[in-house]
Amino acid sequence: MDRLDREILGILQQDARISYRDLGVRVGLSANATADRVRRMRREGVIRAFTTIVDPAADTGGGLVVFIDVTLRQDTTNEEFERQVAKLPGITEVVHVTGEHDYLVRARAADPAALDGLLRRLKREAGVAQSNTRIALRAATRPA
16 A cells, blocks of 8 residues: 555545546546556455445434444453444444443444343443443544
């Protein structure tokens, strides 16, 4: 990966819907050369996916957005936890972190009862020893 690839990635992270022509203009390449680079980065796994970020305030689905700090049981591997947590409904992001806890999990729950069920399943099925849950009240900033 060279400087142009990194520049293309930076622009795509800001606007993944930009046309290859406009992207090429911004990095000084033709539309075809730009498309070839993007396709190569997708094929090599540098670009894993394109996604849509929804403003939580615009989401009419309601419910709770929660952040769960997770500490794994001694007998649970990271791979096993990641495999099991991927099966649970409502999980939107799982991040392996440094510090006091092993993972930070972001999830949606319809109501407190659904959150309780999710926490119970994390402990029973995904090997979680301890958790600390915070409920998002509002988003103070928006993702770029």
